[in-house]
Amino acid sequence: MLEDKKDRGDNKMLIEAVHIAVPTAFFEDESLNIQGTISHIRDLYEQGVKSVLVSGTTGEQHSLNLQEKMELINSLELEEDLTNNIEIIFGIASIRQKEAEALAEKIRHTKIAGVMLGYPPYIIPSQEEALAYTKRIIQHSNKPTILYNNPRRTGFDLSEKSIIQLSEIDVVIGIKDAGNKEKLERIKKRMDRNDFYFYAGGEVDIEEKVSYGYNRLSSIAGNISPIEIRNWFQKIMMKQKVSEQESEKIKIIMEQIYQGNAIVNLKKIINHNGIPMGICRSPMGNA
Template identity: 70%
Template sequence: MLTENVHIAVPTAFFEDESLNTQGTISHIKDLYGQGITSVLVSGTTGEQHSLNLQEKMELVDSLEQEEELINHMEIIVGVSSIRQKEAEELAEKIHSTRLSGIMLGYPPYIIPTQKEALTYSKKIIHLSNKPTILYNNPNRTGFDLSAKSIMELSGMDLVVGVKDAGHREKIQEIKDGLDRTDFYFYAGGEEELAEKVSYGYDRLSSIAGNVSPKIVSQWFEKMLKDQQVSEEEYMEVEKVFGQVYHGNAVVNVKNILNRKGHSMGNCRSPIGNG
């Protein structure tokens, strides 16, 4: 089971020639751990998932598995998604034999599978990984929208712990009404419009801004969940962070901020970051 209400969706570090910088990625995770963060998502969001080939994803998994301190004290979730199901299956099989905490199961972009095809894809990968799974629905980027009915069917699998970016208010309510369990969670992808999302059922956060100010963002979200008062000073701090991250492309901004702080995150893979 994945128990943390917040995980940080970390960007992938690249060298100047856009090749994978595994150690740069892990160094950033170690820095977050040093700041008290206990859950991260690797290769699962930030728009970079589909730029990584299977070999690069395997390299990240191998490197994370060797980090004893992180493995023993953090929830490390790995994104699994591919335009080819066979490659997603191969990655899932590899993750099965590791001590990584879970997977975030994404859907292939562009090809727009049917709901039946997506269910077969999902069940196969979940079975092969045998890890707690967050479903990742992102129709704005993939063109595919996992239906409420499909989410409810997958929620019948013990390994499926929740869904990220499930959809609008009415869809969330439909899913909630059809669930046969209380331990199913709704993850918001990033902090934009988060207060509204929490008001109609989102109860966990896949954080982007937390890469920059993890404590500020995590504490703010936890207070929101508990309906506790946020002080004016805390509100101003959070708004400052969001202004830095979300004015333009969030991943480009996060990398630029981290690079200025001395982290070796590099740039995004072009065309992201052109200009």
């Protein structure tokens, strides 16, 4: 059974409207480079970033095995200035529920601020199976949770009914990539809470998404221009005018990241800036 709110006094909401979905660093032999990953997070922190997503959305999560994810968590826990001063969100998803539960249990006893809970690729669970999977992982992590719906990559689409049902769990604070305008509007109409957040995955079409209800950002481009992206998103949210100069700067940033494979482009830029982000695990980056 999920714990009552009164039993979770040390848990808090995720307060930042923008988090940076950071890539994972690898050495040339494709082994995990934990210190390279942390170096990038630290660089973002020193630039003023207040929230990051690790092992989450950049397309590399499912290449990491359970042991690698555990090692990454252990190393993050040693970085007390980071865990004490920024929101670190950790991605949980696995084709095996048992492994996702083990990772969630590990996170439960850390200072990690929250989790992004994704769905297993390829196997396409039923809605009932996905609900059971979600609830079990939440039981183990007991952390503020963002659901991650990504049917284009996983083949599974969390239904409106399932999203609304899961939103009734207090620690579920939002969902990333809930769906298109019509689906989002129907969800919001039926949902019985106003503190539930809708995260856009990346900056593409963000103005349109905000216009029909997305109100937080899981940023990709923020890995190279965090302050510019955050300020731009804030202006969009507040319906403030974005100057021509700002728009041109954002256009250049977007072209750098989104022309081609975004994660490959990101790593090239971060490496060029002197942080050892390394390569992608093949087949990513083969071209």
